[in-house]
Amino acid sequence: MPMYSGKVMDHFMNPRNVGEIKDADGIGEVGNPVCGDMMTFFIKVKDNRLEDVKFQTFGCGAAVAVSSMTSEMAKGKTLEEAVKITPSLVAQELEGLPKNKYHCSNLGAQALQKAIRDYAQKKGITIEGLEEEKGEGDEEGE
Numbered sequence: 001m002p003m004y005s006g007k008v009m010d011h012f013m014n015p016r017n018v019g020e021i022k023d024a025d026g027i028g029e030v031g032n033p034v035c036g037d038m039m040t041f042f043i044k045v046k047d048n049r050l051e052d053v054k055f056q057t058f059g060c061g062a063a064v065a066v067s068s069m070t071s072e073m074a075k076g077k078t079l080e081e082a083v084k085i086t087p088s089l090v091a092q093e094l095e096g097l098p099k100n101k102y103h104c105s106n107l108g109a110q111a112l113q114k115a116i117r118d119y120a121q122k123k124g125i126t127i128e129g130l131e132e133e134k135g136e137g138d139e140e141g142e
């Protein structure tokens with residue numbers, strides 16, 4: 001059994017911000033078919049800040065902990081700050097993840113990014129630092 005940090009265990013046993021935002025401003029869903037983890041992030045935006053962040057995760061303990069930590073890190077941040085949350089930052093905040101669980105940290109950051117991208121697309125705005133969705137042949141940029 002992989003060794004988890006106390007922080008990972010805490011977020012797994014007592015995950016923060018679990019649930020759904022019914023009238024979410026943005027929704028991001030990611031899944032990893034290899035391990036079966038699925039994550040959905042819901043964001044509520046007010047004055048360019050993430051006023052609320054909730055998630056629903058179906059997956060292993062690491063996936064739940066990552067979702068919880070990502071949601072905590074994102075809450076209250078501006079959209080520009082939130083898009084800077086990377087998988088390695090999440091893993092750092094959790095005081096590390098076992099190598100075989102590191103892919104889980106990608107999912108939290110990806111789901112959050114997708115929710116922010118969803119919001120930006122609905123609003124027709126550009127958010128500094130938001131990575132373009134890969135694989136859409138987007139050449140019309142700069």
